[in-house]
Amino acid sequence: MKYDTIKIPKEKLLPEAGIVKAPAPNSEQDDMITGSWRVLRPVIDSEECTMCYMCWITCPDGCIQIGEDEMKVNLKYCKGCGLCSAVCPVDAIARVPELDFEGGVVFQEELF
Amino acid sequence: MESKKFFTGLGAAAMAVKMADVDVISSFPIRPYTGVMMILSQMVANGELDAEFVHAEGEHAQLSIVHGASAAGARTFTGSSGVGVTFAMETYSPISGGRCPVQMLIADRTLDPPGDFGSEHTDALLCRDQGWIMGWAETPQEVFDNTLMFYRIGEDPRVRLPQFNCHDGYFVSHIPGEVEIADQSQVDEFLPPYSPVHPVDPEYPVGHGPQIFSDQGPVLEAMRANAMMGAVPVIEEVVEDFGRIFGRKYPPFVEEYMTDDADFVFFISGAHAHTARYAIKHLRAKGLKVGLVRIRFIRPWPTAAIEESLSKFKAVGVIETNSSFGIVRQGGILTPEVCASLYDAPKRPMIASFMAGLGGETISLDEFYFIADRLKKMVDSEKSEKPVYWMGIEE
Numbered sequence: 360m361k362y363d364t365i366k367i368p369k370e371k372l373l374p375e376a377g378i379v380k381a382p383a384p385n386s387e388q389d390d391m392i393t394g395s396w397r398v399l400r401p402v403i404d405s406e407e408c409t410m411c412y413m414c415w416i417t418c419p420d421g422c423i424q425i426g427e428d429e430m431k432v433n434l435k436y437c438k439g440c441g442l443c444s445a446v447c448p449v450d451a452i453a454r455v456p457e458l459d460f461e462g463g464v465v466f467q468e469e470l471f
Numbered sequence: 472m473e474s475k476k477f478f479t480g481l482g483a484a485a486m487a488v489k490m491a492d493v494d495v496i497s498s499f500p501i502r503p504y505t506g507v508m509m510i511l512s513q514m515v516a517n518g519e520l521d522a523e524f525v526h527a528e529g530e531h532a533q534l535s536i537v538h539g540a541s542a543a544g545a546r547t548f549t550g551s552s553g554v555g556v557t558f559a560m561e562t563y564s565p566i567s568g569g570r571c572p573v574q575m576l577i578a579d580r581t582l583d584p585p586g587d588f589g590s591e592h593t594d595a596l597l598c599r600d601q602g603w604i605m606g607w608a609e610t611p612q613e614v615f616d617n618t619l620m621f622y623r624i625g626e627d628p629r630v631r632l633p634q635f636n637c638h639d640g641y642f643v644s645h646i647p648g649e650v651e652i653a654d655q656s657q658v659d660e661f662l663p664p665y666s667p668v669h670p671v672d673p674e675y676p677v678g679h680g681p682q683i684f685s686d687q688g689p690v691l692e693a694m695r696a697n698a699m700m701g702a703v704p705v706i707e708e709v710v711e712d713f714g715r716i717f718g719r720k721y722p723p724f725v726e727e728y729m730t731d732d733a734d735f736v737f738f739i740s741g742a743h744a745h746t747a748r749y750a751i752k753h754l755r756a757k758g759l760k761v762g763l764v765r766i767r768f769i770r771p772w773p774t775a776a777i778e779e780s781l782s783k784f785k786a787v788g789v790i791e792t793n794s795s796f797g798i799v800r801q802g803g804i805l806t807p808e809v810c811a812s813l814y815d816a817p818k819r820p821m822i823a824s825f826m827a828g829l830g831g832e833t834i835s836l837d838e839f840y841f842i843a844d845r846l847k848k849m850v851d852s853e854k855s856e857k858p859v860y861w862m863g864i865e866e
Binding site for chain 1: 568569570631668669675676677678679680681683684685687690691693694696697700701703774775
Protein backbone atom coordinates (compact mmCIF):
# COMPACT_ATOMS: atom_id res chain seq x y z
CA MET A 360 0.00 0.00 0.00
CA LYS A 361 1.21 3.48 -0.84
CA TYR A 362 1.09 6.21 1.77
CA ASP A 363 0.89 9.82 0.73
CA THR A 364 0.86 13.18 2.42
CA ILE A 365 -2.46 14.98 2.89
CA LYS A 366 -3.50 17.35 0.11
CA ILE A 367 -4.32 20.66 1.78
CA PRO A 368 -5.98 23.27 -0.49
CA LYS A 369 -3.64 26.24 -0.99
CA GLU A 370 -6.14 28.77 0.34
CA LYS A 371 -6.39 26.85 3.63
CA LEU A 372 -2.63 26.62 4.25
CA LEU A 373 -1.33 28.59 7.23
CA PRO A 374 2.17 29.79 8.06
CA GLU A 375 4.22 26.95 9.58
CA ALA A 376 3.19 26.42 13.23
CA GLY A 377 0.57 29.15 12.80
CA ILE A 378 3.14 31.86 13.48
CA VAL A 379 1.73 35.41 13.29
CA LYS A 380 3.43 38.74 12.83
CA ALA A 381 3.76 40.53 16.14
CA PRO A 382 2.52 42.61 17.77
CA ALA A 383 -0.98 41.43 16.98
CA PRO A 384 -3.05 44.30 15.57
CA ASN A 385 -5.27 46.07 18.10
CA SER A 386 -8.58 44.92 16.70
CA GLU A 387 -11.73 43.00 17.51
CA GLN A 388 -12.81 39.80 15.80
CA ASP A 389 -16.28 38.35 15.49
CA ASP A 390 -15.38 34.63 15.38
CA MET A 391 -15.31 34.08 19.10
CA ILE A 392 -17.28 36.50 21.24
CA THR A 393 -16.45 35.49 24.77
CA GLY A 394 -18.71 38.00 26.56
CA SER A 395 -21.46 35.37 26.52
CA TRP A 396 -19.42 33.27 28.97
CA ARG A 397 -19.85 35.90 31.69
CA VAL A 398 -21.91 35.22 34.80
CA LEU A 399 -20.81 38.22 36.88
CA ARG A 400 -20.37 41.61 35.21
CA PRO A 401 -17.70 44.05 36.45
CA VAL A 402 -19.23 47.42 37.19
CA ILE A 403 -16.83 50.30 37.83
CA ASP A 404 -17.81 53.03 40.26
CA SER A 405 -16.23 56.06 38.59
CA GLU A 406 -16.62 58.16 41.75
CA GLU A 407 -14.37 55.78 43.71
CA CYS A 408 -11.97 54.96 40.83
CA THR A 409 -8.57 56.66 41.06
CA MET A 410 -7.50 55.71 37.52
CA CYS A 411 -4.52 53.74 38.85
CA TYR A 412 -4.70 51.32 35.84
CA MET A 413 -4.22 48.20 37.98
CA CYS A 414 -7.30 46.62 36.38
CA TRP A 415 -6.11 47.66 32.93
CA ILE A 416 -2.73 45.95 33.31
CA THR A 417 -4.18 42.86 35.05
CA CYS A 418 -7.03 41.99 32.67
CA PRO A 419 -5.91 38.83 30.83
CA ASP A 420 -8.12 39.65 27.83
CA GLY A 421 -7.40 43.34 27.37
CA CYS A 422 -11.01 44.18 28.12
CA ILE A 423 -10.39 47.19 30.36
CA GLN A 424 -10.05 50.36 28.35
CA ILE A 425 -8.75 53.76 29.40
CA GLY A 426 -11.30 56.46 28.72
CA GLU A 427 -11.08 60.27 28.93
CA ASP A 428 -11.76 60.47 32.68
CA GLU A 429 -12.93 57.00 33.56
CA MET A 430 -12.10 53.31 33.04
CA LYS A 431 -14.40 51.25 30.78
CA VAL A 432 -15.03 47.54 30.29
CA ASN A 433 -15.37 45.95 26.84
CA LEU A 434 -18.34 43.71 27.60
CA LYS A 435 -18.23 42.08 24.17
CA TYR A 436 -15.25 40.01 25.30
CA CYS A 437 -15.11 40.28 29.13
CA LYS A 438 -15.54 36.72 30.51
CA GLY A 439 -16.25 38.00 34.01
CA CYS A 440 -13.21 36.42 35.61
CA GLY A 441 -13.17 39.09 38.32
CA LEU A 442 -9.42 39.75 38.40
CA CYS A 443 -10.01 43.49 37.92
CA SER A 444 -12.27 43.53 40.95
CA ALA A 445 -9.77 41.53 43.01
CA VAL A 446 -6.81 43.83 42.29
CA CYS A 447 -8.67 47.15 42.63
CA PRO A 448 -7.01 48.93 45.60
CA VAL A 449 -10.09 51.08 46.34
CA ASP A 450 -12.75 48.39 45.81
CA ALA A 451 -14.33 50.40 43.01
CA ILE A 452 -15.23 47.38 40.85
CA ALA A 453 -18.32 45.41 41.88
CA ARG A 454 -19.31 42.02 40.42
CA VAL A 455 -23.00 42.04 39.61
CA PRO A 456 -24.94 38.96 38.45
CA GLU A 457 -25.55 39.21 34.73
CA LEU A 458 -29.24 38.35 35.12
CA ASP A 459 -29.79 41.51 37.20
CA PHE A 460 -29.40 43.51 34.04
CA GLU A 461 -32.01 44.16 31.41
CA GLY A 462 -31.41 41.43 28.79
CA GLY A 463 -28.82 39.78 31.02
CA VAL A 464 -26.43 37.30 29.39
CA VAL A 465 -26.92 39.52 26.40
CA PHE A 466 -24.67 37.59 24.04
CA GLN A 467 -26.25 34.20 24.64
CA GLU A 468 -28.36 34.01 21.49
CA GLU A 469 -30.36 31.00 22.61
CA LEU A 470 -30.49 28.86 25.71
CA PHE A 471 -28.90 25.46 25.38
CA MET B 472 41.11 11.27 9.35
CA GLU B 473 38.88 9.11 11.44
CA SER B 474 40.04 7.71 14.73
CA LYS B 475 38.56 4.83 16.71
CA LYS B 476 38.14 5.18 20.44
CA PHE B 477 36.11 3.54 23.16
CA PHE B 478 33.06 5.56 24.16
CA THR B 479 29.91 4.83 26.12
CA GLY B 480 26.66 5.69 24.37
CA LEU B 481 26.52 8.93 26.37
CA GLY B 482 30.14 9.76 25.58
CA ALA B 483 29.46 9.21 21.89
CA ALA B 484 26.35 11.40 22.07
CA ALA B 485 28.32 14.17 23.79
CA MET B 486 31.00 14.06 21.08
CA ALA B 487 28.35 14.30 18.37
CA VAL B 488 26.60 17.18 20.16
CA LYS B 489 29.91 19.02 20.39
CA MET B 490 30.71 18.43 16.72
CA ALA B 491 27.19 19.54 15.77
CA ASP B 492 28.07 22.83 17.50
CA VAL B 493 24.84 23.16 19.47
CA ASP B 494 23.96 26.59 20.87
CA VAL B 495 21.79 25.83 23.90
CA ILE B 496 21.81 22.81 26.23
CA SER B 497 19.43 22.35 29.16
CA SER B 498 19.89 19.72 31.83
CA PHE B 499 18.29 18.18 34.87
CA PRO B 500 19.79 15.13 36.54
CA ILE B 501 18.26 11.67 36.37
CA ARG B 502 20.18 8.54 35.72
CA PRO B 503 21.23 7.05 33.38
CA TYR B 504 20.97 9.84 30.77
CA THR B 505 22.57 12.44 33.04
CA GLY B 506 26.09 11.26 32.15
CA VAL B 507 25.84 13.10 28.85
CA MET B 508 25.26 16.37 30.71
CA MET B 509 28.27 15.69 32.93
CA ILE B 510 30.48 15.45 29.85
CA LEU B 511 28.87 18.39 28.03
CA SER B 512 29.13 20.69 31.06
CA GLN B 513 32.84 19.87 31.24
CA MET B 514 33.22 20.66 27.54
CA VAL B 515 31.50 24.02 28.04
CA ALA B 516 33.55 24.79 31.16
CA ASN B 517 36.79 23.91 29.36
CA GLY B 518 35.91 26.14 26.43
CA GLU B 519 35.78 23.22 23.98
CA LEU B 520 32.14 23.92 23.20
CA ASP B 521 30.67 27.41 22.89
CA ALA B 522 27.12 26.83 24.13
CA GLU B 523 24.72 28.17 26.74
CA PHE B 524 24.42 25.47 29.40
CA VAL B 525 21.24 26.03 31.42
CA HIS B 526 20.48 23.93 34.46
CA ALA B 527 16.71 23.69 34.86
CA GLU B 528 14.61 23.11 37.98
CA GLY B 529 12.91 20.07 36.48
CA GLU B 530 12.22 18.34 33.19
CA HIS B 531 9.19 20.49 32.34
CA ALA B 532 11.37 23.59 32.60
CA GLN B 533 14.22 21.81 30.83
CA LEU B 534 12.10 21.21 27.76
CA SER B 535 10.56 24.68 27.92
CA ILE B 536 14.05 26.23 27.84
CA VAL B 537 15.04 24.44 24.64
CA HIS B 538 11.59 25.14 23.17
CA GLY B 539 12.16 28.87 23.54
CA ALA B 540 15.77 28.68 22.42
CA SER B 541 14.85 26.67 19.34
CA ALA B 542 12.07 29.10 18.44
CA ALA B 543 14.66 31.87 18.68
CA GLY B 544 16.83 30.06 16.14
CA ALA B 545 19.29 28.07 18.26
CA ARG B 546 20.33 24.45 17.72
CA THR B 547 19.37 22.82 21.00
CA PHE B 548 20.03 19.65 22.96
CA THR B 549 18.42 18.18 26.05
CA GLY B 550 17.63 14.75 27.43
CA SER B 551 16.12 12.63 30.16
CA SER B 552 15.27 9.13 31.34
CA GLY B 553 12.31 7.26 32.80
CA VAL B 554 10.03 9.37 34.99
CA GLY B 555 11.94 12.47 33.88
CA VAL B 556 10.64 11.87 30.36
CA THR B 557 7.07 11.58 31.59
CA PHE B 558 7.33 14.62 33.89
CA ALA B 559 7.86 16.81 30.81
CA MET B 560 4.98 15.22 28.89
CA GLU B 561 2.98 18.43 28.49
CA THR B 562 5.79 20.16 26.61
CA TYR B 563 6.24 17.67 23.77
CA SER B 564 3.22 18.55 21.67
CA PRO B 565 3.79 22.34 21.83
CA ILE B 566 7.39 21.82 20.70
CA SER B 567 6.44 19.71 17.67
CA GLY B 568 3.36 21.89 17.02
CA GLY B 569 5.66 24.92 17.11
CA ARG B 570 7.84 23.05 14.62
CA CYS B 571 10.95 23.52 16.76
CA PRO B 572 13.62 20.91 15.87
CA VAL B 573 14.80 20.31 19.43
CA GLN B 574 16.82 17.14 19.96
CA MET B 575 16.22 15.16 23.15
CA LEU B 576 18.34 12.18 24.11
CA ILE B 577 16.44 9.47 25.95
CA ALA B 578 18.48 6.76 27.65
CA ASP B 579 15.63 4.47 28.63
CA ARG B 580 14.88 3.79 32.25
CA THR B 581 12.03 1.71 33.63
CA LEU B 582 9.12 3.74 34.97
CA ASP B 583 8.03 3.38 38.60
CA PRO B 584 7.07 0.87 39.90
CA PRO B 585 9.06 -1.38 40.20
CA GLY B 586 11.59 1.40 40.88
CA ASP B 587 14.07 -0.35 38.69
CA PHE B 588 16.88 1.60 37.06
CA GLY B 589 17.21 -0.74 34.10
CA SER B 590 16.21 -0.08 30.53
CA GLU B 591 12.65 -0.51 29.39
CA HIS B 592 11.45 1.42 26.33
CA THR B 593 8.11 2.40 27.84
CA ASP B 594 9.28 5.87 28.94
CA ALA B 595 10.05 7.01 25.39
CA LEU B 596 7.33 4.99 23.66
CA LEU B 597 4.69 6.77 25.75
CA CYS B 598 5.65 9.92 23.81
CA ARG B 599 5.38 8.34 20.38
CA ASP B 600 2.20 10.22 19.43
CA GLN B 601 3.55 13.70 20.19
CA GLY B 602 4.85 14.55 16.72
CA TRP B 603 8.52 13.85 17.37
CA ILE B 604 10.85 11.82 15.15
CA MET B 605 11.80 8.77 17.22
CA GLY B 606 14.30 5.96 16.83
CA TRP B 607 16.62 3.64 18.76
CA ALA B 608 20.35 3.12 18.40
CA GLU B 609 21.90 -0.28 19.05
CA THR B 610 25.53 0.67 19.77
CA PRO B 611 27.50 3.76 20.90
CA GLN B 612 28.59 4.15 17.27
CA GLU B 613 24.99 4.33 16.17
CA VAL B 614 24.25 6.84 18.96
CA PHE B 615 26.99 9.09 17.55
CA ASP B 616 25.68 8.68 14.01
CA ASN B 617 22.00 9.05 14.92
CA THR B 618 22.67 12.26 16.85
CA LEU B 619 24.02 13.87 13.68
CA MET B 620 21.42 12.28 11.40
CA PHE B 621 18.49 13.28 13.62
CA TYR B 622 19.57 16.93 13.63
CA ARG B 623 19.77 16.94 9.85
CA ILE B 624 16.38 15.19 9.46
CA GLY B 625 14.61 17.34 12.05
CA GLU B 626 16.00 20.63 10.75
CA ASP B 627 15.23 19.85 7.11
CA PRO B 628 12.77 22.52 5.85
CA ARG B 629 10.51 19.71 4.58
CA VAL B 630 10.28 18.24 8.10
CA ARG B 631 11.15 20.71 10.88
CA LEU B 632 10.21 18.48 13.80
CA PRO B 633 11.86 17.67 17.15
CA GLN B 634 13.57 14.33 17.62
CA PHE B 635 13.74 11.74 20.38
CA ASN B 636 17.20 10.21 19.99
CA CYS B 637 16.73 7.03 22.03
CA HIS B 638 18.97 4.26 23.23
CA ASP B 639 18.80 1.68 26.00
CA GLY B 640 19.90 2.95 29.38
CA TYR B 641 23.00 1.15 30.73
CA PHE B 642 23.22 -1.42 27.91
CA VAL B 643 24.18 1.35 25.49
CA SER B 644 24.44 4.48 27.64
CA HIS B 645 27.06 3.06 30.01
CA ILE B 646 28.80 0.17 28.23
CA PRO B 647 31.71 1.41 26.09
CA GLY B 648 31.97 0.37 22.49
CA GLU B 649 34.30 1.22 19.67
CA VAL B 650 33.34 4.49 18.02
CA GLU B 651 34.79 6.07 14.93
CA ILE B 652 34.83 9.76 15.69
CA ALA B 653 34.56 11.60 12.43
CA ASP B 654 36.59 14.55 11.29
CA GLN B 655 34.99 17.94 11.99
CA SER B 656 35.06 18.74 8.26
CA GLN B 657 32.89 15.67 7.56
CA VAL B 658 30.36 16.81 10.16
CA ASP B 659 30.36 20.32 8.70
CA GLU B 660 29.70 18.92 5.24
CA PHE B 661 26.90 16.68 6.46
CA LEU B 662 25.19 19.07 8.86
CA PRO B 663 24.86 22.70 7.76
CA PRO B 664 24.05 25.31 10.43
CA TYR B 665 20.39 25.44 11.43
CA SER B 666 18.46 28.08 9.53
CA PRO B 667 15.14 28.83 11.24
CA VAL B 668 12.20 30.38 9.39
CA HIS B 669 11.74 33.13 11.96
CA PRO B 670 14.90 33.78 13.98
CA VAL B 671 14.70 36.51 16.61
CA ASP B 672 14.67 39.73 14.62
CA PRO B 673 13.63 43.11 16.12
CA GLU B 674 12.83 44.29 12.59
CA TYR B 675 10.35 41.46 12.13
CA PRO B 676 8.85 40.36 15.45
CA VAL B 677 6.57 37.30 15.38
CA GLY B 678 4.24 35.61 17.86
CA HIS B 679 4.68 31.86 18.41
CA GLY B 680 1.89 29.54 19.50
CA PRO B 681 -0.96 32.03 18.95
CA GLN B 682 -4.58 31.44 19.84
CA ILE B 683 -6.16 30.10 16.67
CA PHE B 684 -9.64 30.17 15.17
CA SER B 685 -11.65 26.98 15.19
CA ASP B 686 -11.26 26.29 11.46
CA GLN B 687 -7.46 26.52 11.71
CA GLY B 688 -7.08 23.54 14.06
CA PRO B 689 -7.59 20.81 11.45
CA VAL B 690 -5.22 22.55 9.02
CA LEU B 691 -2.41 22.92 11.54
CA GLU B 692 -2.74 19.27 12.57
CA ALA B 693 -2.74 18.14 8.93
CA MET B 694 0.38 20.21 8.32
CA ARG B 695 2.11 18.56 11.30
CA ALA B 696 1.00 15.12 10.04
CA ASN B 697 2.44 15.97 6.62
CA ALA B 698 5.73 17.00 8.20
CA MET B 699 5.96 13.58 9.85
CA MET B 700 4.91 11.63 6.74
CA GLY B 701 7.16 13.81 4.62
CA ALA B 702 10.05 12.76 6.85
CA VAL B 703 10.08 9.25 5.32
CA PRO B 704 11.78 10.24 2.02
CA VAL B 705 13.96 12.76 3.88
CA ILE B 706 15.24 10.01 6.20
CA GLU B 707 16.09 7.82 3.19
CA GLU B 708 17.98 10.71 1.62
CA VAL B 709 19.82 11.71 4.82
CA VAL B 710 20.87 8.15 5.71
CA GLU B 711 22.28 7.68 2.21
CA ASP B 712 24.14 10.99 2.36
CA PHE B 713 25.53 10.00 5.75
CA GLY B 714 26.91 6.80 4.20
CA ARG B 715 28.52 8.80 1.40
CA ILE B 716 30.29 11.22 3.76
CA PHE B 717 31.14 8.98 6.71
CA GLY B 718 31.40 5.59 4.99
CA ARG B 719 29.00 3.90 7.42
CA LYS B 720 26.00 2.64 5.50
CA TYR B 721 22.78 2.14 7.43
CA PRO B 722 19.49 0.97 6.02
CA PRO B 723 17.09 3.89 6.50
CA PHE B 724 14.42 2.01 8.45
CA VAL B 725 14.77 -1.74 8.60
CA GLU B 726 17.97 -3.65 9.13
CA GLU B 727 17.87 -7.33 8.21
CA TYR B 728 20.39 -9.88 9.47
CA MET B 729 20.58 -13.43 8.09
CA THR B 730 17.12 -13.17 6.58
CA ASP B 731 17.82 -14.41 3.05
CA ASP B 732 16.42 -17.91 3.58
CA ALA B 733 14.85 -17.34 7.03
CA ASP B 734 11.56 -18.98 7.97
CA PHE B 735 11.11 -16.89 11.08
CA VAL B 736 12.66 -13.73 12.53
CA PHE B 737 13.12 -11.80 15.73
CA PHE B 738 11.65 -8.30 15.33
CA ILE B 739 13.39 -5.89 17.67
CA SER B 740 14.26 -2.28 18.40
CA GLY B 741 17.33 -1.22 20.35
CA ALA B 742 20.28 -2.75 22.16
CA HIS B 743 19.13 -6.34 22.59
CA ALA B 744 19.56 -6.83 18.84
CA HIS B 745 23.21 -7.30 19.79
CA THR B 746 22.45 -10.45 21.81
CA ALA B 747 19.97 -11.56 19.16
CA ARG B 748 22.73 -11.66 16.54
CA TYR B 749 24.80 -13.99 18.72
CA ALA B 750 21.78 -16.19 19.33
CA ILE B 751 21.11 -16.34 15.59
CA LYS B 752 24.72 -17.40 14.85
CA HIS B 753 24.41 -20.29 17.36
CA LEU B 754 20.94 -21.27 16.14
CA ARG B 755 22.05 -21.20 12.51
CA ALA B 756 24.87 -23.60 13.40
CA LYS B 757 22.13 -25.95 14.63
CA GLY B 758 20.30 -25.59 11.32
CA LEU B 759 17.46 -23.26 12.34
CA LYS B 760 16.43 -20.82 9.64
CA VAL B 761 16.22 -17.76 11.87
CA GLY B 762 16.99 -14.11 11.16
CA LEU B 763 16.73 -10.66 12.67
CA VAL B 764 14.77 -7.59 11.64
CA ARG B 765 15.71 -4.47 13.54
CA ILE B 766 13.70 -1.27 13.21
CA ARG B 767 15.63 2.01 13.39
CA PHE B 768 12.71 4.45 13.43
CA ILE B 769 9.48 4.12 15.42
CA ARG B 770 8.24 7.55 14.24
CA PRO B 771 7.60 7.97 11.43
CA TRP B 772 6.58 4.30 11.44
CA PRO B 773 7.91 2.87 8.16
CA THR B 774 4.73 0.99 7.23
CA ALA B 775 5.74 0.14 3.67
CA ALA B 776 9.24 -1.02 4.62
CA ILE B 777 7.89 -3.21 7.44
CA GLU B 778 5.26 -4.73 5.15
CA GLU B 779 7.86 -5.49 2.50
CA SER B 780 10.31 -6.99 4.98
CA LEU B 781 8.07 -9.05 7.26
CA SER B 782 5.71 -10.46 4.62
CA LYS B 783 8.62 -12.64 3.43
CA PHE B 784 8.62 -14.80 6.57
CA LYS B 785 6.38 -17.51 8.00
CA ALA B 786 6.51 -16.31 11.61
CA VAL B 787 7.60 -13.13 13.38
CA GLY B 788 8.45 -12.85 17.07
CA VAL B 789 8.00 -9.26 18.19
CA ILE B 790 10.32 -8.66 21.11
CA GLU B 791 8.74 -6.05 23.34
CA THR B 792 10.98 -4.27 25.80
CA ASN B 793 8.03 -2.19 26.92
CA SER B 794 4.70 -2.60 28.65
CA SER B 795 1.21 -1.45 27.80
CA PHE B 796 -1.33 -3.03 30.09
CA GLY B 797 -4.55 -4.09 28.40
CA ILE B 798 -3.39 -3.21 24.88
CA VAL B 799 -4.83 -5.01 21.84
CA ARG B 800 -3.40 -8.58 21.64
CA GLN B 801 -2.23 -8.05 25.24
CA GLY B 802 1.42 -7.71 24.27
CA GLY B 803 3.48 -4.54 24.04
CA ILE B 804 3.34 -1.36 22.00
CA LEU B 805 5.12 -2.59 18.86
CA THR B 806 2.93 -5.63 18.13
CA PRO B 807 -0.20 -3.70 17.05
CA GLU B 808 1.91 -1.54 14.73
CA VAL B 809 3.57 -4.60 13.21
CA CYS B 810 0.22 -6.36 12.75
CA ALA B 811 -1.39 -3.28 11.22
CA SER B 812 1.55 -2.81 8.83
CA LEU B 813 0.90 -6.30 7.46
CA TYR B 814 -2.88 -5.99 7.18
CA ASP B 815 -2.78 -5.10 3.48
CA ALA B 816 -0.07 -7.61 2.60
CA PRO B 817 -1.18 -10.47 0.31
CA LYS B 818 0.77 -12.91 2.49
CA ARG B 819 0.97 -12.43 6.25
CA PRO B 820 3.26 -14.15 8.74
CA MET B 821 2.08 -15.53 12.07
CA ILE B 822 2.91 -13.10 14.86
CA ALA B 823 3.63 -13.63 18.55
CA SER B 824 4.76 -11.10 21.16
CA PHE B 825 7.55 -11.83 23.58
CA MET B 826 7.55 -9.62 26.65
CA ALA B 827 11.25 -9.52 27.43
CA GLY B 828 13.72 -7.31 29.24
CA LEU B 829 10.96 -5.84 31.42
CA GLY B 830 12.02 -3.91 34.46
CA GLY B 831 15.28 -3.40 32.58
CA GLU B 832 16.48 -6.98 32.74
CA THR B 833 18.85 -8.27 30.09
CA ILE B 834 17.44 -10.60 27.48
CA SER B 835 19.70 -13.61 27.78
CA LEU B 836 20.80 -15.99 25.02
CA ASP B 837 18.61 -18.64 26.61
CA GLU B 838 15.60 -16.40 26.23
CA PHE B 839 16.35 -15.91 22.55
CA TYR B 840 16.62 -19.71 22.23
CA PHE B 841 13.22 -20.00 23.91
CA ILE B 842 11.74 -17.47 21.49
CA ALA B 843 13.28 -19.30 18.52
CA ASP B 844 11.89 -22.58 19.82
CA ARG B 845 8.36 -21.21 20.05
CA LEU B 846 8.58 -19.59 16.61
CA LYS B 847 9.87 -22.83 15.10
CA LYS B 848 6.93 -24.72 16.62
CA MET B 849 4.58 -22.17 15.05
CA VAL B 850 6.20 -22.64 11.65
CA ASP B 851 6.24 -26.46 11.91
CA SER B 852 2.65 -26.79 13.11
CA GLU B 853 1.44 -23.91 10.90
CA LYS B 854 -0.57 -22.47 13.75
CA SER B 855 0.11 -20.14 16.60
CA GLU B 856 -0.19 -21.42 20.13
CA LYS B 857 -0.91 -18.09 21.84
CA PRO B 858 -0.38 -14.40 21.15
CA VAL B 859 1.93 -13.44 24.05
CA TYR B 860 4.78 -15.03 25.99
CA TRP B 861 6.20 -13.48 29.17
CA MET B 862 9.90 -14.15 29.42
CA GLY B 863 11.27 -15.18 32.78
CA ILE B 864 7.84 -16.52 33.72
CA GLU B 865 7.02 -19.05 31.01
CA GLU B 866 8.46 -22.53 31.45
